[in-house]
Amino acid sequence: xxxxPEPLLAVTGLETHFPIRRGLLRRPVGAVxxxxxxxxxxxxxxxxxxxxxxxxxxxxxxxSLLRLVEPTAGGVRFAGHDVRGLSxxxxxxxxxxxxIVFQDPYGSLNPRMTVRAILEEGLVVxxxxxxxxxxxxxxxxxxxxxxxxxxxxxxxxxxxxGQRQRIAIARALVLEPELVVLDEPISALDVxxxxxxxxxxxxxxxxxxLTYLFISHDLSVVEYISDDVxxxxxxxxxxxxxxxxxxxxxxxxxxxxxxxxxxSVDPARRRGRIVLPGDVPSPANPPAGCxxxxxxxxxxxxxxxxxxxxxxVGAHLVHCHVAARELAAGDAATASARxxxxxxxxxxxxSGSQATPPG
Ligand code: SF4
Numbered sequence: 001x002x003x004x005p006e007p008l009l010a011v012t013g014l015e016t017h018f019p020i021r022r023g024l025l026r027r028p029v030g031a032v033x034x035x036x037x038x039x040x041x042x043x044x045x046x047x048x049x050x051x052x053x054x055x056x057x058x059x060x061x062x063x064s065l066l067r068l069v070e071p072t073a074g075g076v077r078f079a080g081h082d083v084r085g086l087s088x089x090x091x092x093x094x095x096x097x098x099x100i101v102f103q104d105p106y107g108s109l110n111p112r113m114t115v116r117a118i119l120e121e122g123l124v125v126x127x128x129x130x131x132x133x134x135x136x137x138x139x140x141x142x143x144x145x146x147x148x149x150x151x152x153x154x155x156x157x158x159x160x161x162g163q164r165q166r167i168a169i170a171r172a173l174v175l176e177p178e179l180v181v182l183d184e185p186i187s188a189l190d191v192x193x194x195x196x197x198x199x200x201x202x203x204x205x206x207x208x209x210l211t212y213l214f215i216s217h218d219l220s221v222v223e224y225i226s227d228d229v230x231x232x233x234x235x236x237x238x239x240x241x242x243x244x245x246x247x248x249x250x251x252x253x254x255x256x257x258x259x260x261x262x263x264s265v266d267p268a269r270r271r272g273r274i275v276l277p278g279d280v281p282s283p284a285n286p287p288a289g290c291x292x293x294x295x296x297x298x299x300x301x302x303x304x305x306x307x308x309x310x311x312x313v314g315a316h317l318v319h320c321h322v323a324a325r326e327l328a329a330g331d332a333a334t335a336s337a338r339x340x341x342x343x344x345x346x347x348x349x350x351s352g353s354q355a356t357p358p359g
Contacts, residue, residue, distance in 0.1 A: 016060050031284065034235055035064060046211060047212040051217060051230070098180075099175060102168065105161055106188070179213070234291045235291075238254055298346060300321065
């Protein structure tokens, strides 16, 4: 019997909490549960899109994997290694293989360093190659991202935002990584430049066999680049599926609300706008039961008390009591349509009750 290959990255029950300290002695009085029990896997050569509103914890997930912030609990396995169990010294060779590209190419490149110094820094830290070999690697990485070798002698301020993000990508590539965490890599760029950078990332993945965790709030770009998509809300994953399944039949009310805000030229995919009431609760004091219940138009009594377990249809996972009930009665497409109709009816009832003057 053959077993499926181990995924390049496997995350189980990841938690990253930040203590809240008060008083003169800075005693901990609570914790911000930025990431609170997140599990997923990314097979080699694939892309997982991680989406959600800002503040949902998706950036902390990316940083926790690389231990740029220390997770509180849970497991992270990369290429068969227990990342959380390693000392900082033992982690260093793995860090070369797991790189991150940050959102802001203005803030992530040191303005006092030449592009050469920026790219060479990682090679020096990881003791890779001698002078000529380093120059060869840096030139190759720049050219792969569409930048000329002459850029090595210049400073970041001499480049546009799109060019700086290409340099930031080259800084990751120069170390020949296997996994790249892309943390909102295009959201700071002009719209006209975004498509070029996304296409570059797609080409690099294909040509170099890279594996991506693509963190974004842009659902159209996530659909374009991702094999699988995970939706995050208040520190937890609420839905996780192959991209085609998720975009064809979103099941969680929160996912449906996110999708309803995306304009579509395809009439079959146009959805009535679902406006969620209220704000995202504080991750320092998450609601009991389903964390989405204070904002969910479909919330029932059980939602306020019982944390919904995962319901699975094929590779599609959702944490929602109502979705579980609908899936027990029909297929994912029917369940998705029924949940969408219920959300639209709830929104109409809400606006009707607001429009009706008190009798
Ligand atoms: Fe809404 Fe209940 Fe589903 Fe949570 S479990 S998303 S509150 S219907």
